Amino acid sequence: MAKMSRNKARIQKHYRIKSKLTLGTANKPRLSVFKSLTNFYAQLIDDTKGVTLASVSTLKHKEYSGNIKLAESLGTLMGKKIKELKIESIVFDRSGYIYHGRVKAFAEAVRKEGVKF
Template sequence: MAQLSRNKARLVKHLRERQKISGTATKPRLAVFKSHQNFYAQLIDDTKGHTLAAVSTYEKGKYNGNVVAAAKAGEKMAQLINKLGISELVFDRGGYIYHGRVKAFAEAVREHAKGVKF
């Protein structure tokens, strides 16, 4: 049996994870995506299919796609979460391991968002 490529294996993990979690308006899903150069995150209400908030490291000259940039994006997402008044959310790591950029982003959100549980 042939082995899966790294990205296909991540997609399989992501689909397995998505079967177990979903977001609502009161408890949205915080989904992350990593490209080679940038980091993206969205707050999603899966019941309506709406994106409530989104941040990325794509802004030219402002960030790069490294761990520090992911932490800054986490701070920005925490500000949006506080503005929306969300107290709970579900973290969807997108099949990525909880390390590096994903970990830096999640810890920045936990640190800067007021009383958010996930």
């Protein structure tokens, strides 16, 4: 049997987690994250309508943007966007990534803005 790549294992884990995760609604949308080697992306999704309510990413930054400090600043920005939409609580979807490093820094910054998970 061939060895599975790290990304395929993460995708399988993502589907396992997503099957147990409650889908995002208009009152409690899902905050999904994706990270690559150099960038970090996050979307606030209403799954009942299939609409992205807000999104942030590190694509606009010219310097290396795959670090924890930038993920934390994105979390602060996303928290402000969520508050502008008058949403109190969300469902956090870490997409199969370990709650560590950039994902953790992002989530903690969103929580500091007053959004409940």
